[in-house]
Amino acid sequence: MEKPVKKLQFDLSGYYFFGLVLLVCLGFWPSYFAKFFYGTANFSFYFHFHATVLILWMSLLIIQPILIRNKQVAIHRLLGKISYLLIPLIFISIILLTHSRIPHQGPLTDDHLVGTFNSYKDLIILATAFFIAIRYKKDYQLHARGMIVTGLACIEPAFIRFAFRVISDPFVAYLTTIFTLYAVFLWIIYRERKQAKARWVFPLIVGLYVIAHGLVLFDMLYLPFWRDFVMWFAHLPLTTILI
Template sequence: MKETISKRAEKIKFDKAGYYAIGLIALALLGFWPTYFSKFFDGTANFNFYFHFHFAMASLWIMLLIVQPILIKKKKLSIHRKIGKLSFIILPLFIVSVILLKHYRIDGIITEGLGASLWLQLKDLVIISIMFTIAMLNRHNMQIHARAMIATGVVFVEPTLGRFITLTLLPNPDFMLGLGITVAILYALIISLIIIERKQTNGRWVFPLLLGIFMIFHYLIFFQVSFHLWDSIATWFVKLPIT
């Protein structure tokens, strides 16, 4: 019986992940509707290049997460590999888009607790970079590769769902409350994946690692942790003439 379960666990694939990734589009529409998409309908859209650039790069990454598993499911491995090479271009550009947009929105203003305010964006960049690196180092191990790429998609859940909860569902916008609710849902999602994965023999460490990194950053965010060196780096970042 144990041998049967083991064999069955080893055969678990993530070729349907692309269909689930479509949900990220719905979350993006819900989360960014009040502050971005709706503006194009009421004539108040006055966004500059940084907003559009970030939207474009995030959209391309989500499209990769949708298309690539579907290509695997349809056994289009050659096309999957060719499109996969685009990730080495899209991800760096996505990271640059986040940095530029954050720098622009700070607008050169150095405030108390500036360092602590940067953990939110740094979290996403660190996690997506770590998970993408794991995915690429294990691109010949589908079990690890697939999990790590799914983890890069999980990164998009918090900023999209968080905006939807904060700006639409809460009676009064409350960033920390909205973030707290979002984090609870996010943890429930990751823990569910960990439970589902409990009988896997290859790669089941990816989702616990993802949860651990999230927990470290969320501790820094909720308790507004900072220190002199990080505040100095934050000040240096704000003073850079990049936007």
Template sequence: MKFKYADYYFSSFIILVIIGFWPTYFSKFFDGTANFSQYFHFHAVTAVLWLLLLIVQPMLIRTKKFRTHRLIGKFSYILVPILFISIILLAHFRLNPDTENLAWRVWIPFKDLFIFSFGFGVAIRYRKTVAIHARGMVVAGMALIEPTMVRMVVNVFGLEQPLGYYLGIAPIYIILIILIIKERNEVKGRWVFKWAIGLFLFVHLIRIFKIILPFWDDFAHWYISLPLT
């Protein structure tokens, strides 16, 4: 499979990001109601930088600028922890100890971190094996799909929950199934997308059915009690 054209797909995804976040974020800067906390802006900037990295890296591979690709790849070692911090701080800012279904609501942002960690971890662990490295980066990029698509179908198209949520996450499984079918004759890396679809199913089932284990409930209350924001 050729992933060197992945930048075209991630570039088109920028349009979906703008549409999905337009009602609740971008439009506010035009109507004068952009009174967001710094945590929102911090997360927005880091997420955009990550998306730009996903666009630039395969472009550099295709143009054979491998040295620049490796240099920017090292920058991701700094960017990714900062992106994680931005998500953790934003979630902490938006929740409080009295929030209803606190453990479940903490799970919503953290499940994206689990997916991201898997994809990025695979990409870094197998950075010298192109077939596996590329698949890991694709999975890490797919962590952006749910936040974008769910907002689009709910806020833009006005679909109510839970249907809006189901339609928002459907593209994830459609893409993964297509990729698994297309790579059926590949020699290396076929396990990455299979593990990814299993992990997505795991985190989404917990999200949909609100399955919260005692240890996660304890973690959620401990996390919210921290003086982070």
């Protein structure tokens, strides 16, 4: 007799996201968190705003599955309404922080082009994942997958900062980061390979990442159309320059 398929327990994801918190601390410790202890945390409002809303979001990703596991559905739904406020704030924080980091006048460097692209790529991944989570909020399997992806989207920004510190070659550090990201997604896809439904979410997100990383690896970001877009974005009156 064939063994029954064991479904992924998405209500355990809150505990796994503690690992994401550790990764974020490793990635951002020298450049952000440690500076509060050394008295050198002279960051702009845009940076603090971005950090605050993401910390709140990661806290929500940890708490919500634990509430479901403990059958606290009413509290889960109540806290879920906060996501309708937090996600727009996350989008705004990413746009403002990205805008504050590029020169509003003058030439753009390759780092400005790639950095701006990575921010917009993260926005697309987050928007897609959150749309799935809300569009299918009455379907637990799809809703859970969408929300989990909003957390997994934090892996690349955190891991690449850690990789740049321990790997001397920036290109190797970048490849290590994206391969690690794909390994996480492929492990999840493999684990859910025999489930009957909702298996399209993680492959869809992987496809978006492959397109985005392909544009970076094949130097498509240095073409005039992207430089023109970033220049247009830089000239918008959104922020003052981050020092």
